[in-house]
Amino acid sequence: MRFGFSEDQKLFQATLAELLTDECHHEALAAAWETDAGWVPGLWEKLAAMGVTGMSVPEEHGGIGLDDTDLVLLLEEAGRAACPEPLAETVAIATPLLAEVGGAHADTWLPKIAGGEARAAIGLERERFVADAAAADLLILQRGDALHAVPASSVKTAARDSVDGARRLYAVEWTPSADTLLADGDTGHALGNRVANRAALAAAAQLVGLGSELIRLTVEYAKGRVQFGQPIGAFQAVKHHIANAYTQLELARPTVYWASNSVAKNTDSIDLDVSTAKALASDAAHACFRAALQCHGAIAYTYEYQAHMWMKRVLVLREAYGSSAWHRRRAARSLIDG
Amino acid sequence: MDLEYTPEQQSFRAEARAFLEAHVPKNLPPLDTPEGFPLHVEWEQLLFDNRWAVVDWPEKYGGRDCSLLEWLIFEEEYYRAGGPQRATQNGIFLLGPTLLKFGSEEQKDRILTKMARAEELWCQGWSEPGAGSDLAALTSRADKVDGGFKLYGAKTWSTRGTFSHKTFGLFRTDPESERHRGLTYFLVDLQAEGIGVRPINKLDGDEGFAEVYLDGVFVPDRDVLGEVGKGWNVAMATTGPERGLTLRSPGRFLAMADRLVALAKDRPDACDDRIRDRVADHWMKAEAFRQLGLWTDRRIAAGEDVGAESSVMKLHWSHLDIDLHETALEILGPDAESEMKNGAWMKSYLFGLANPIWGGTSEIQRNIVAERILGLPRK
Numbered sequence: 029m030r031f032g033f034s035e036d037q038k039l040f041q042a043t044l045a046e047l048l049t050d051e052c053h054h055e056a057l058a059a060a061w062e063t064d065a066g067w068v069p070g071l072w073e074k075l076a077a078m079g080v081t082g083m084s085v086p087e088e089h090g091g092i093g094l095d096d097t098d099l100v101l102l103l104e105e106a107g108r109a110a111c112p113e114p115l116a117e118t119v120a121i122a123t124p125l126l127a128e129v130g131g132a133h134a135d136t137w138l139p140k141i142a143g144g145e146a147r148a149a150i151g152l153e154r155e156r157f158v159a160d161a162a163a164a165d166l167l168i169l170q171r172g173d174a175l176h177a178v179p180a181s182s183v184k185t186a187a188r189d190s191v192d193g194a195r196r197l198y199a200v201e202w203t204p205s206a207d208t209l210l211a212d213g214d215t216g217h218a219l220g221n222r223v224a225n226r227a228a229l230a231a232a233a234q235l236v237g238l239g240s241e242l243i244r245l246t247v248e249y250a251k252g253r254v255q256f257g258q259p260i261g262a263f264q265a266v267k268h269h270i271a272n273a274y275t276q277l278e279l280a281r282p283t284v285y286w287a288s289n290s291v292a293k294n295t296d297s298i299d300l301d302v303s304t305a306k307a308l309a310s311d312a313a314h315a316c317f318r319a320a321l322q323c324h325g326a327i328a329y330t331y332e333y334q335a336h337m338w339m340k341r342v343l344v345l346r347e348a349y350g351s352s353a354w355h356r357r358r359a360a361r362s363l364i365d366g
Numbered sequence: 367m368d369l370e371y372t373p374e375q376q377s378f379r380a381e382a383r384a385f386l387e388a389h390v391p392k393n394l395p396p397l398d399t400p401e402g403f404p405l406h407v408e409w410e411q412l413l414f415d416n417r418w419a420v421v422d423w424p425e426k427y428g429g430r431d432c433s434l435l436e437w438l439i440f441e442e443e444y445y446r447a448g449g450p451q452r453a454t455q456n457g458i459f460l461l462g463p464t465l466l467k468f469g470s471e472e473q474k475d476r477i478l479t480k481m482a483r484a485e486e487l488w489c490q491g492w493s494e495p496g497a498g499s500d501l502a503a504l505t506s507r508a509d510k511v512d513g514g515f516k517l518y519g520a521k522t523w524s525t526r527g528t529f530s531h532k533t534f535g536l537f538r539t540d541p542e543s544e545r546h547r548g549l550t551y552f553l554v555d556l557q558a559e560g561i562g563v564r565p566i567n568k569l570d571g572d573e574g575f576a577e578v579y580l581d582g583v584f585v586p587d588r589d590v591l592g593e594v595g596k597g598w599n600v601a602m603a604t605t606g607p608e609r610g611l612t613l614r615s616p617g618r619f620l621a622m623a624d625r626l627v628a629l630a631k632d633r634p635d636a637c638d639d640r641i642r643d644r645v646a647d648h649w650m651k652a653e654a655f656r657q658l659g660l661w662t663d664r665r666i667a668a669g670e671d672v673g674a675e676s677s678v679m680k681l682h683w684s685h686l687d688i689d690l691h692e693t694a695l696e697i698l699g700p701d702a703e704s705e706m707k708n709g710a711w712m713k714s715y716l717f718g719l720a721n722p723i724w725g726g727t728s729e730i731q732r733n734i735v736a737e738r739i740l741g742l743p744r745k
Contacts, residue, residue, distance in 0.1 A: 271731075
């Protein structure tokens with residue numbers, strides 16, 4: 029049994045981490061909040077140049093054809109940076125679906141995705157609104173059991189508020205057609221479940237990264253902030269808040285890695301493994317968010333300090349693609365009734 | 367990432383499963399009772415004779431030279447088969463690894479096989495009436511005499527002390543020293559002159575604890591473990607990486623979570639959505655511990671220092687165990703009251719309530735996580 033990542037996987041992760049540290053730091057993120065798309069200008073092109081956008085695109089379409097276990101560390105890094113680009117939607121959700129279905133849609137979109145010329149948005153039936161629907165090039169939309177690949181030019185969008193200032197949410201009006209159809213019936217149903225599992229896994233991976241960064245920020249702050257003549261991090265009450273959140277996060281992390289293997293191999297336990305990962309990662313990231321807010325005190329309650337952008341992404345992703353409650357309930361059905 | 371077990375690991379699992387399914391004794395009286403203890407010892411001897419007692423130890427001491435991963439597999443199978451509590455637990459899991467690391471060849475040859483075969487049962491002698499969480503405040507002392515030491519003082523909460531033949535613990539050999547300096551790790555014969563053992567009943571009513579009094583107990587030089595004056599380092603070295611897994615392996619909680627799922631299936635009327643969610647949550651957390659264990663095993667195998675992460679694990683399973691039992695008790699309702707047979711829910715709930723206290727309280731573990739992993743200041 030090999031339980032661990034290869035040197036190549038770790039190297040790719042480190043390279044992406046470096047890029048995001050340089051290009052997606054908190055000032056860049058704060059600036060992204062003010063843009064129309066909510067993205068960091070120029071970042072997507074750099075991700076494409078590094079090969080990130082083509083990671084999961086099959087080689088015959090100009091990518092490097094890697095799987096979910098290769099992506100999971102990258103998504104974690106995207107989460108650590110609270111990266112607002114639709115990396116998960118494009119690389120981890122839309123691309124594997126298009127590659128699996130093949131045909132004209134794959135031929136059209138996959139080379140563009142690999143080249144960094146197309147970004148995807150995902151609209152599943154369970155989610156009311158679609159993030160990035162106006163600025164994305166391709167929308168993967170679900171109606172009943174059918175999945176469609178819809179060019180952005182053929183949908184109408186109406187903006188909706190989001191708690192996360194880097195998320196541009198839209199209600200989407202669209203008409204399914206034979207041209208946009210990827211799959212329906214039983215095939216569509218099965219693929220829809222795969223898409224939902226991939227989406228939940230991608231959110232879980234980002235939540236682990238978000239939680240890690242919130243812990244790091246909080247530890248740094250607690251070491252430096254002096255009250256009553258000592259760093260607040262020396263007080264047990266503060267230590268224990270952080271230690272509890274960290275413990276929860278470290279238990280969630282391996283379940284996310286494990287689920288990436290289940291998704292990549294489409295194992296029998298895929299639903300249970302993904303639900304475990306999403307439920308535990310959602311709860312853990314939330315615990316990190318609460319510990320961060322409490323241990324920073326008033327400063328984290330402001331827009332003047334960066335943590336709020338991470339906290340809001342946690343609030344969004346923990347509900348996205350099945351909340352922890354939804355996933356626990358699915359797991360309960362599979363364990364108790366199955 | 368390849369998460370398949372190797373064919374060798376799978377056949378190891380199959381062999382363990384076959385043995386355990388055929389031989390695990392059912393319905394033993396509790397371990398910490400005069401009726402239950404000898405039956406548990408008998409079981410240990412059967413395990414030893416079939417080389418299942420200490421699979422990760424060297425063959426010359428009755429083991430199979432197994433890896434940590436194979437040990438984890440064995441533990442999963444042991445608890446899956448409903449294996450009883452291990453009478454040798456405090457010897458093979460607490461002292462054994464320390465001896466393997468610090469013991470002389472003479473000590474290892476003399477002690478390990480008897481420990482594994484349950485011929486000699488060991489209890490720990492860490493806590494004292496005045497030194498619990500603050501272990502370095504201990505005051506028991508050892509005075510140098512010809513050929514050995516004379517030990518004075520009292521040790522308490524010695525689990526299974528009344529049933530044990532030997533104890534191990536720290537004593538102050540340098541009277542001028544303070545705190546963790548000047549301590550020495552001793553192996554002590556509980557039949558020696560000057561020993562008094564007083565049983566103490568635990569929360570579940572069993573005679574599981576003892577206070578051990580030492581009044582000039584002679585211990586020969588050969589029963590010093592490690593160097594004189596370096597006892598703290600010896601004791602702490604075995605609170606290292608694998609401890610988070612070996613004190614309580616993931617297999618226990620996986621088996622417990624499966625039992626809880628079975629209970630929920632048996633009593634659907636007692637399980638509303640809130641209870642079902644909790645059942646799922648406990649199961650997921652047991653599974654998460656299994657995966658963290660595999661992850662940690664691979665990191666240890668790759669030579670990474672995972673040191674204080676045992677505290678993360680202990681915090682996790684300590685509370686998971688209690689939460690899981692509380693859900694079971696809620697499903698059982700009034701029936702929970704009489705679940706007092708060995709291994710029954712109320713009985714094992716009371717047992718598990720000790721988790722956040724023994725082996726370093728949860729508060730101490732959180733301090734370790736905060737200071738040693740996250741780097742927060744001690745003061």
